[in-house]
Amino acid sequence: MNLFERWLTVWVALCIVVGIALGQAFPGPVQALGRMEVAQVNLPVGLLIWVMIIPMLLRVDFGALGQVGRHWRGIGVTLFVNWAVKPFSMALLGWLFIRQVFAPWLPAEQLDSYVAGLILLAAAPCTAMVFVWSRLTNGDPLFTLSQVALNDTIMVFAFAPIVALLLGLSAITVPWATLLVSVGLYIVVPVIAAQVIRRALLRRGGTAALEAALARIGPWSVAALLATLVLLFAFQGRAILAQPLVIAMLAVPILIQVVFNAALAYGLNRRLGESHAVACPSALIGASNFFELAVAAAISLFGFESGAALATVVGVLIEVPLMLAVVHVVKRSRRWYDAGAARARQTVAGASG
Numbered sequence: 001m002n003l004f005e006r007w008l009t010v011w012v013a014l015c016i017v018v019g020i021a022l023g024q025a026f027p028g029p030v031q032a033l034g035r036m037e038v039a040q041v042n043l044p045v046g047l048l049i050w051v052m053i054i055p056m057l058l059r060v061d062f063g064a065l066g067q068v069g070r071h072w073r074g075i076g077v078t079l080f081v082n083w084a085v086k087p088f089s090m091a092l093l094g095w096l097f098i099r100q101v102f103a104p105w106l107p108a109e110q111l112d113s114y115v116a117g118l119i120l121l122a123a124a125p126c127t128a129m130v131f132v133w134s135r136l137t138n139g140d141p142l143f144t145l146s147q148v149a150l151n152d153t154i155m156v157f158a159f160a161p162i163v164a165l166l167l168g169l170s171a172i173t174v175p176w177a178t179l180l181v182s183v184g185l186y187i188v189v190p191v192i193a194a195q196v197i198r199r200a201l202l203r204r205g206g207t208a209a210l211e212a213a214l215a216r217i218g219p220w221s222v223a224a225l226l227a228t229l230v231l232l233f234a235f236q237g238r239a240i241l242a243q244p245l246v247i248a249m250l251a252v253p254i255l256i257q258v259v260f261n262a263a264l265a266y267g268l269n270r271r272l273g274e275s276h277a278v279a280c281p282s283a284l285i286g287a288s289n290f291f292e293l294a295v296a297a298a299i300s301l302f303g304f305e306s307g308a309a310l311a312t313v314v315g316v317l318i319e320v321p322l323m324l325a326v327v328h329v330v331k332r333s334r335r336w337y338d339a340g341a342a343r344a345r346q347t348v349a350g351a352s353g
Helices: 008-025 027-034 043-057 062-101 108-122 129-136 141-169 176-242 246-271 276-287 291-302 307-332 334-352
Strands: none
Touching (some): 008 027, 008 176, 027 176, 043 176, 062 108, 062 141, 108 141, 108 246, 108 291, 108 307, 129 276, 141 276, 176 291, 246 334, 276 334
16 A cells, blocks of 8 residues: 555545635635536536546456456355445445434434435445455455456446435435436546546556556545545535534444445355455455545535535545455454355365265
8 A cells, every 4th residue: 555545544634624724714715616516516526536536447457357257256246245235235324323323413404415425435336445455465356356347337337326216215306417417427437538548558558558657647546535525624614513523423334334244245255165365355345435436426416515425525534444454354364264165165066066
């Protein structure tokens, strides 16, 4: 992990302080930035989001989809957790904690927006950071690449319908036009742009040229994320100062979801007899989120000052320490995992014999 990735939680915390301070000290300029919109898309944030997302998508090789069948059990677990469990479990946790347990301490007018932000966070599987988590656990790089490529392909088509379904089930009005524009701007266009740039780099100088480009522009992605967060907290400052515990309350369902999905994916891979090098990235992508996309979609759908935007930012705040904890657990439990996976493989072999 580079310096930015390792200390991302610290940078996010600093962004909270700086953003709130700027919002209180310079309300006029901050509000002017917020009014720079076209079709409900904030132009400064839209530019920052592209700078944030495109370098991450450069790592995705859609040619890796041909590798999907090599570890079909692990891929099956990944798809099941990411698309059949993760968004729906988060919607349930959002309803339980935001609308029930913590409702008396949260602003009533923002409850729906908080739930919407949690849903947006869970509906987008991790793209870039999962490569970091996989490397830290000695995960199979080809499996990691193939599951990311497959998830990103599915996300182009499934993100909007799943978000719309869960918002509808949560009795939240679905802004269909804005949702489709967000998918186009923050998924389709960046994917196409990244693949065009990737192929041009590979033609020019092969893998070495691609890696050199990633090394140069990688920090831009994190810098754009941090700049977006400063703007977000400049708008959210008044609400946060009035309700300082709101961040802790929003963190609870996110934390539970990360632990639950990581354990579910890890356990299912063990029961199916998959190798530890496959189970680790499968569990990690099941636990982590494409929070850059979630932040962008929340801003477009509900605005800078919405509870949805704040909820997605809380996901950014706690993602790194939580995922490092998951990395530690899966590495320390390898002996336990291998013993159970070996028994599962023997059972399958015995049944087939």
